[in-house]
Amino acid sequence: MSTVLTAAQILRRLPHRHPFVMLDAVTELVPSHSGAALKNISISDPVFAGHFPGEPIYPGVLLIEAAGHLCGLVMADLDEPAAPAIGYLASVKRFRFVTLVRPGDQVRIRATAGTRFGGMTDFSVALTVNGADVASGSLVIALPNS
Amino acid sequence: MSTFTEIHAVAEQRSALNARLRSLLVEGLELPIDAQMIEDDQPLFGRGLELDSLDTLEIVSLVEEEFEVYITDDDKSVFGSINKVADYIVANRPRP
Numbered sequence: 425m426s427t428v429l430t431a432a433q434i435l436r437r438l439p440h441r442h443p444f445v446m447l448d449a450v451t452e453l454v455p456s457h458s459g460a461a462l463k464n465i466s467i468s469d470p471v472f473a474g475h476f477p478g479e480p481i482y483p484g485v486l487l488i489e490a491a492g493h494l495c496g497l498v499m500a501d502l503d504e505p506a507a508p509a510i511g512y513l514a515s516v517k518r519f520r521f522v523t524l525v526r527p528g529d530q531v532r533i534r535a536t537a538g539t540r541f542g543g544m545t546d547f548s549v550a551l552t553v554n555g556a557d558v559a560s561g562s563l564v565i566a567l568p569n570s
Numbered sequence: 571m572s573t574f575t576e577i578h579a580v581a582e583q584r585s586a587l588n589a590r591l592r593s594l595l596v597e598g599l600e601l602p603i604d605a606q607m608i609e610d611d612q613p614l615f616g617r618g619l620e621l622d623s624l625d626t627l628e629i630v631s632l633v634e635e636e637f638e639v640y641i642t643d644d645d646k647s648v649f650g651s652i653n654k655v656a657d658y659i660v661a662n663r664p665r666p
Contacts, residue, residue, distance in 0.1 A: 515624050539631040542643060546627055564627060 428453045429497070437500050438493055439508045443470065446490035447533075450497060458536040459498045463490050467527035482525040487559055488516055491549040494535045495565045499545060511565045514544055519561030529553045535563075543567045587656050590636070595652075598632040599625055610653045618651075629655070639663050 429437070429450035440446070452460040465482050472480040496511040525531060531551050538546040544566045551558040572580075592605040601619065612618050614629075621629075626649055630641045633655065639662045641648050648658045 539627055539634065541627050541630045541641065542623060542646070544623065544627045546631060564624060 427451060434493075434497065437508055438496055439510050440493065444489070446486070446493045447497075450494070451532075453497065455498065455500075456537060457498065458534070459494050460535075461490075461494045461497070461533045463487075463531040463533060465525055465527050465529045465531065469527075472527065480527050482527075482529070484519075484521045484559065487521075487525065487531065487551055488519065488561075488563070489513075490531070491533050491535060491547075491551065492563055492565065494533050495537075495545070495547045495549070495563055498535055498537060498547070499565060499567060509567060511567050513563060514566040515562075515564035517562045517564070519559065521559045523553065523556055523558045525553060525558055531558060538562075584656065584660075587659065588652050591652050591655055591659075594632050594636055595619075595629065599628055608652060610656075611651045613651060614649050614655075621649075633659065637663050 427449045431445075431448055434447050434450060435441075435445065438445075446463060447461045448464050449462045450459060451462060452458070467480060469482075471483060471486065475481060475483050492511075492513050499511055500509065531553055533549065533551050535547045535549045538548060540546070544564050547563045547565060548560075549563055550560040588610055589605075592608045595601065595608070595614075596603060596605040599621070603619075608619065615621050615626075626646075629649065634640050637659050639659050641658065645658065648654055
């Protein structure tokens with residue numbers, strides 16, 4: 425599997441910074457259409473200090489956030505912009521979580537753009553670990569002033 | 571010149587389309603109202619049905635799935651009422 429965007433290149437395209445950098449690599453990217461990315465889950469992530477002590481489980485809400493970042497990259501310009509545009513998470517629909525994500529897992533995220541209107545785009549997203557479904561659902565991302 | 575029968579058939583088709591649209595909106599947007607309570611010229615946004623911009627995206631998706639008609643960014647006036655959405659569908663739906 426090849427890397428289309430490294431972590432450093434992702435940082436130049438998204439406005440998020442630590443501790444909200446969610447993606448380690450982008451492996452596929454078709455601008456305005458679809459993308460795929462990797463997220464490595466490390467026990468070093470400070471979220472595990474509280475979620476949960478002695479039973480580390482990666483929070484589902486952060487998996488949604490990671491998928492949202494990939495959606496943002498799909499919507500972003502292919503060229504690195506001077507100032508990355510901030511996309512707003514406008515809706516989370518029909519999300520299902522079917523497998524727990526734990527330290528050591530590598531989450532593969534896929535996002536496909538669907539209906540778009542008035543600066544908003546509806547994405548179908550699916551997350552897997554070792555080929556097994558982890559979560560899926562749809563996200564609406566809104567770009568301001570578009 | 572159209573005959574009375576032809577005009578009557580067109581009116582029935584339009585009535586059925588509006589009814590289907592009302593049901594589609596109520597079911598698709600999970601509105602807590604009876605579909606028959608929506609009037610054909612009632613504003614869908616603002617003080618009408620009080621839909622918001624996210625609902626717009628959902629309506630675009632519902633209309634595309636149901637009628638194979640895609641509403642573009644240039645056509646925001648389409649969402650004025652059930653009648654306006656129906657007008658747009660009639661004007662843009664694929665011919666058999």
